[in-house]
Every structure is written in structure tokens, then in C-alpha cells.
Amino acid sequence: MGTVGSSTDGVAGERRRLINVAYRLLGSVTEAEDAVQDAYARWYGLPRSRREEILSPGAWLTTVTGRICLDLLGSARARRERYVGAWLPEPLPDRTEWDQAGGAGPTGRADPADQIVLDESVSMAFLVVLESMTPAERVAFVLHDVFRYPFAEIAGVLGRTPAACKQLAASARRRAEAARAPVPATGRADVVRHVKEAWESKDIAALVGLLDPAAVMTADGGGLAGAVLRPVEGGARIAPYMVAIADKAPGLELLERTVNGGPGLVAQRDGVVMTVAAFDIAGGRVTRIWAVRNPEKLRPWVWS
Template structure:
């Protein structure tokens, strides 16, 4: 990609790559879209002569997008300290899955979430672990281990030596090694059984599907009612889930992919109001992440 002018196909591919990088770095579709838009604005703000000197616009845009994300990650911690309750990554729907199930027009309005490639590096479990890293660790790890960028290029993003970037990625890798396991095919069956037990308000069945040390974390952002602290233990989670079902008549539960993994979605009057992700180990649910903040469910309005 050695010229300033690129084809529409190249531009679409570049944007998809940039959105995929930015979402993994930020855990937010909205913030990822803003970062990518900012990077493109800086690109087109360059004098034409400067753009002509850049041999790979895609590499330049990736570097700039990553730097913007690094700056956002630095300020995100302070913002999240003021966040009401737990902060969870923004969940992603599989648009094609909704089209097949609900007959939605595939030529309908596009959403930034559609541009993000779904794989094991975008599961909720993986993104939650990324949140535990320092901004520099996260950038080094995502760019190198997920997108295979060389440490020499990552050094330009972080303003550190390649050796220092390698150490950052290694430190991050130790944190993520447990979470980055292949999704087992049994997860879909376990989630289906959770759905059935939840619909039937069957506490005993839910307890049987949950690991004794399971943890449920909910994100309402202070905008809708939900627990502000994680709920721990199979029995407590089961009772809480049944209590929710009692207080929310008319909810429609659907089994749908969440960040590429089987999850559950709750709709009321056709509107998605809750998205739940699950981590399943050896046939038992170990973690449940529930997003109810409507600002984080905008992509689901397009999908659903």
C-alpha cells in the first residue's frame, strides 16, 4: 500500500482492522469508533506531500490509532473510578445470527460493531482480563500477541525500546494465559440449560449448572437497576436470577452469540435490555457478566 489513494476495498479492510485493534484496546465500540475517526482525521489533515512520503498508510493509521487508545486508557481508570457499580466491556452481537433468526434485512443500516472481527481475543472473559493490565501492557500484548505486530513497531507506539515492549507483553501474557482457552462446544448446551432453568425459575437446576464458586458481575452504569457488587456463590446467584425473573414479567430470553460465544439476551417489547456472557469450565458456569447499561447496548438495537 505505497500510494496515498486507496481503493474502496482497501479502505474498508483498513477500517475493519483499525476497529478490531481499537475495540480490543478499549473494550468500547463507541470509544473505538471515535479513536479510528480521530486517526483518519489526522491522516487527512496531513499535507499531501507528507502523505505521499508514508509508504504504508495502514501501518501509519494503526500506529496513530494505538497511540490515541493508549491516551484514552490512561484517562479511563480515573473515569471508571467514578463509574456507578462495576464496569464491563461493551458486548458485541453477531448481526448475521439475528438476521437468520429474525429475518432482519441484511442490507439494513450498518453499525461500527459490524466492523470488528470476532475471535477468541474478543470474548468477554478475555476482555475482562485485559482490563487488569496497565495501558502499556495492554497495547504491547494486543498488538503483538493478537495482531502479530513486531516489537520494533510497537516501540514507536509506546515510546519505549523493543526490549521493553517485549517485557510488557510477557507480563501481560502471564495474566491472560488462564483466560485464553478455547471455547468448548459444550458451552452452547450449558447456556441453553441455564436459559430453560431461568425461564422455569428453577433454583435447584440453576445451582446444578453453576460452579460453587461462581461469580456474577452486572453493569448498569447507574442508569438502570442492578446489583452494584458481584454476587458470589451458586445458591446466591441462582436465587438472584429467579428474583429478577419474578420482578421482570414479559421478558423474552433468547440464546445468542455475545462476543462470538454463546450467551443470553433479554428483550422487552422487542428491545434488548440485558446481555449476559458466560464462562463455562468443565460443564459448569464459573462467571456471568451482565450488561444492562443502555449506552452499551446500542449495537444490539441495530442487530435486534
Template sequence: MGSAGTGAEGIAGERRRLINVAYRLLGSVTEAEDAVQDAYARWYGLPRSRQEEILSPGAWLTTVTGRICLDVLGSARARRERYAGAWLPEPLPDRTEWDRAGGAEPAGRADPADQIVLDESVTMAFLVVLETMTPAERVAFVLHDVFRYPFAEIAGVLRRTPAACKQLAASARRRVSAARAPVPAATGQADVVRQVKEAWETKDIAALVGLLNPAAVMTADGGGIVGTALRPVEGGARIARYMVAIADKAPGLELLERSVNGAPGLVARRAGVVLTVASFDVADGRITRIWVVRNPHKLRPWARED
């Protein structure tokens, strides 16, 4: 886990990997950054003699970051019970695509969101499944199945035996399988999302119903800050009517086809300000799940500077 050496440059070089681990564990860029910052603060708080005793600072930082994330996950249940409506992970843009399309780099130091590798382990569908796991399951699964760390080292993070960590990862794996493990987005999903955009723009309820699985579910996250459905909207027909009703209330809204967490999605903005980011899960050519994030605190990576 990590690399050897205590040089400042080597230690700083671990940040990207740690941010990637922490985001997958927490589903929040802000919380991931805080966890990594805390781990670094603890490292620099060690006496120099203690730092020199640590053979692999990268492994030490990973262990500490993992434990911090474990604590955060342990307290998340209570915090999310107080959250207004559904809680969804923070969506991420493809920075290269977003910049080319007219977005702008944040001012100041690099945004931690830019350091996150967008692959199948950060799709919204996958992150939502991770939310169903216990904190220990999530840590064991992410570290082993996503980042390929051995159970002997994960045991140090969880303070459990390697055998217990292996059982936790196996339990998490069953949850993923039961939820129909998401696969990397393909051209087919992009085509479906494009058709949804066109039907939404023309307020074509019949076309939307045809694109939605009859048992589709739409979950929205406004964080109690902006208006949105507080409970999941279930059923393709109901979702289609809801989408058209929203379109009627949102004149001047611009819909963009953009990658969201590495998969085809839609971004809605007005006057250059991103108001909504939508992710989709598609099966057999029809949408089965829609995740809509409207909480402005979770849309900071999508901010533009004019």
C-alpha cells in the same frame, strides 16, 4: 503494519482492521470508532506533501490509532472510578445470526460493530482479562499476540524499545495465563447455557445451583442508568436466588440463546427491545463467571427496528 499507497480507497480500506484493533484495546465500540475517526482526521489534516512521504499509510494509521487508544486507556481508570457499579466491555452480536433471528441492520452507514471479527480474542472472558493489564501491557499484548505485529513496530506506538515492548507483552501473557486463558466456545458451553435458560425460565433454583460452580461470580453493568447489582454477586447459590428474584420482577421477558462476542450467551428482551445481554465462562461443565450488561448505551448494536 498496514499497506502502502495513499489513494483514498486504500486509506478507507484500513478502517475495518483499525476498528478491530481499537475495540480489542478499548473494549468499547463507541470509543474504538472515535479513536479511528480521530486517526483519520489527523491523516487528512496532513499536507499532501507529508502524506506522500509516508511509505505505508496503514502503518501510520495503526501507530496513531494505537497511541490514541493508549491515551484513552490511561484516562480510563479515573473515568471508571466515577462509573456507577462495575464497568464491562460492550457486548457484540453475531450480525448474521441476529439478522436471521429477527434483528435489523442499523439505518445509515454501516455500524462499526459489524466490522469486528468475532473470535476468541473478543470473548467477554478475554476482554475482562485485558482490563486487568496496564495500558502499555494491553497495547503490546494485543498488537503482538493477537495481530502479530513485530515488536520493532510496536515500539513506535509505545515510544519504547522493542525489548521493553517484548517484556510488556510477556507480563500481559502471564496475566492471561493466571486468569485461565479462555478458549473458544464449544458445543458443551452452548449446552450449559441452554440449561441455564430453561432453569431460569422455570425459576428452578436447584437446577441453577447445579449448573453454577459454588464459587461462581456474577458481575453486572447498568451504568447507573438501569437497576442492577452494583457489586459482584458471589457464590452459585446466591446467584441462583438472585436470578429467580429477577425473573419474578420481570414478567413478559423473553430469553433468547444468542452468540455474544462469538460465544454462547443469553439475550433478554421485552416487546422486541433488548434489555440485557449475558456472557458466560464455563469450566468442567459448570458456569464460573457471568457478565451481565444492561447499560442501554452499550446495547446499541443489539437494537432492532420494527
């Protein structure tokens, strides 16, 4: 991606875009930051004469970041086989929302999560679909369909022909179509609010009415926080499970907060975020709940 004589002024300004690309490829803020740091290290490790020959430093950094992410995705499957329980992407807060709420909120220190644009391509439903793709499919699809990179440039990341990259993106697109038709935010927010109220009042019947009969709840504790190791299936099973959680956690406060760009719930105790839950909704009912409890994945939600 790009050669021949250019100033490297402004190369640091590429970080925000690279973090956005890497998070969507990896589903992890921490790994995205590490990948981008690695790409910059390689950039500054080039001889000055070589850097000056590169026409587009941003394109070069994107290629390198994409290749690093591709390698990480290739090894992720083996790492996740050793992961305790279900693996979910790291949830993202909307820091402006916390600021508007006043008082305590996620810490004011610089955080790569703050640089990620919250749109439908970071919804938990979408990221979970991305997890079902092969590494090459995911890279081709994210770079082309989300960031609009041409297949000729994606070919340089994947080491394949543009035609092969186009086929990979098309295959991935078919898997992603189901996550591309979200319920309007207002409708989702209303359902999530009703779930919060029923959860707080421990009203199992109300929860069952809000959950699709075939709903699935997946929790990620990573072995570091209590969480069911396998998905809980069926609204009639999820509702009593949610109430049992509330019974075991006196003093837990539920907050309506944006999670990965959509309405979600945050459970905190004594000002410490314990759980971040994202929802998928269809037909006025919750079809999926993703509850992240692994404290290592809640770092962007750490309070000051």
C-alpha cells in the same frame, strides 16, 4: 511505521482492521470508532505532500490509533472510578445470526460493531482479563499477540524500546493465559441452554446445579439501568438473585444468541433488548456471568 513515497489509495479500506484493533484495546465500540475517526482526521489533516511521503498509510494509521487508544486507556481508570457499579466491556452481537433468525433484529444501519471479527480475542473473559493490564501492557500484548505486529513497530506506538515492549507483552501474556483455554463451543452452548431453561422455569435448584459453587456474577447498569452494584459471589446466592430478576420482569423473553463470539443469552421485552449476558464455563458449570444492562452499551443490539 513506514515512510517514503506512496499513494494513499485504499486508505479508507484500513478502517475495518483499525476498528478491530481499537475495540480490543478499549473494550468499547463507541470509543473504538471515535479513536479511528480521530486517526483519520489526523491523516487527512496532513499536507498532501506529507501524506505522499508515507510509505504505508495503514501502518501510520495503526500507530496513531494505538497512541490515541493508549491515551484513552490512561484516563479510563479515573473515569471508571466515577462509574456507577461495575464496568464491563461493550458486548458484541453476531448480526448474521439475528438475520438467520428472521424478523426483527439489530438495525440494518452501518455500525462499527459489524466490522469486528468475533474470535477468542473478543470473548468477554478475555476482554475482562485485558482490563487488569496496564495500558502499556495491553497495547503491547494486543498488537503483538493478537495482531502479530513486530515489537520494532510497537515501540513506535509506546515510545519504548523493542526489548521493553517485549517484556510488557510477556507480563501481559502471563495474565491472559487463563482466558486462553475455552471449553468447546458446543459444550458451552449446552450449558447456556440449560441455564436458560432453568431461569425461565425459575428452578433455583437446577440453577445451583449449573453454577460453580464459586461462580461470580457481575452486572453493568452504569447507573442507567437497575443492576447490582457489586459482584454476586457463589452459585447458591446467584441462583435466587436470577430468579428474583425474572419475578420483577414479567414478559421478559430469553434468547440464545452469540455474545462476543460465544454462547450467551439476550433478555428482551416487547422487542427491546434489556440485558446481554456472557458466560465463562469450566467443568460443565458456569464460573462467571457478565450481564450488561447499561443501554448505552447495548446500541449494537438496538432493534429496527
